[in-house]
Amino acid sequence: MAVNMLRNGSVGSAGRLSSIPTPLQPRAGPTKRGNIAFSKRFTRRLLEARNATTSSGNSSSEERQEAVKVAVPTPGLDPATQFSSLANAFGRRLLVGTAAAAAVALGGNLGGITSLLLGLEPAYSRELKLDVVYPVNGYKRCLDTANHFEFVYPSSWVGDQRLLYRAVAKAEKERLVGLLQVQNPGRPQQIARDPIVAFGPPGSNGELNVSVMVVPIPTNFKIEKFGDPKQTGEVILSKFIVPRSSNIAAVLIDAKKTEDYLTNQKITYYNLEYTVQSPTFFRHNLAIYTVFDGKLYTLNAQCPEALWPALKGRFYEMADAFKLSVD
Structure with a gap:
């Protein structure tokens, strides 16, 4: 269901995503500096998305197509091998991106989903003071x-x-x-x-x-x-x-x-x-x-x-x- 929402670029009549950031291309492996930079970009986008009034009518067909680009499988490799090579690059981004989508779609912490996902990276979440809004590992700031x-x-x-x-x-x-x-x-x-x-x-x-x-x-x-x-x-x-x-x-x-x-x-x-x-x-x-x-x-x-x-x-x-x- 979350995948369908991202592909459609919308989350229902109550709140729609006008555009979704283009997924980053896979790389050989994550670095600490890259992880920190990504966490900060995620935080900025999360706060911007919560404060902005969005409309599905603002998205062009080209933007929608750009938003749903996915990594193209490498010919000749079995699915298990391809998944293993992409897991490190996309694993953390998937979790953080899901938190962003949940925050935009739900406008809060429904069911504790956002807190759960932010708790996977508690040090970064607290450094960026996201725990002022959402509990992180059972604590608010x-x-x-x-x-x-x-x-x-x-x-x-x-x-x-x-x-x-x-x-x-x-x-x-x-x-x-x-x-x-x-x-x-x-x-x-x-x-x-x-x-x-x-x-x-x-x-x-x-x-x-x-x-x-x-x-x-x-x-x-x-x-x-x-x-x-x-x-x-x-x-x-x-x-x-x-x-x-x-x-x-x-x-x-x-x-x-x-x-x-x-x-x-x-x-x-x-x-x-x-x-x-x-x-x-x-x-x-x-x-x-x-x-x-x-x-x-x-x-x-x-x-x-x-x-x-x-x-x-x-x-x-x-x-x-x-x-x-x-x-």
Whole structure:
């Protein structure tokens, strides 16, 4: 059926392909550079096709004939041999082309077809940020161009939940106010009341979520002033996570530093993993702190400790994908 649609140059009255890119001629074998170039061309054509209003009447008979050209079999070779020689050249293009045709024909991700095909090349799909629109390997990307950050989260999670926002904001506000006052004693700090974004499972009460807060800070604020990541983690846990004289216990499990570059400026990330336990809850947290352009960024992902063994892979995926971005 997909072959017939491509040959006819149409996908029904609801949406028609005015023209289809001419298939590339087979070659001896794919190269990495060629694969990357093809993926980028596919992405550009996919986005153009989704945004364009097409009409079957715009296609000439010559364009239709050009669109359905196929490789001519080599005389004297049996079908199995010919297929083997063409498989490498056309295998990946067939998959990517099918994804493009599905996106144009269906206008979305009906049945998860587009996500499935993009998942065959997850690195390229994520590099081109196609996961902002379609889930790739079970994750979607949150790309906040206004605040210059991005990360991925499970595609089944939803955002903008009132209970989730309130639960996360209260804890983060107390934590960040104290953190800033250590470097600027006696100076009151105004902290945003809500996270910039927050995602969690449908119906979540805030115990299982990922959120990002962006807080204006003094220009002289440097997270490195606290010391290395372990020293910083101990300060944050002892002074801001666990209130003095409380029955809450926090344990730092891991602390590390990662670095990246944004507009030729080195960005330092402090990555903390810790647990927080009280008589009424026991949570496992991943938190990332970084500073850029007079703002303190914090990603916090938390879940009940009982769920951590099953969900830790997802949480590491979210934390590892968090970075500042100018895209």
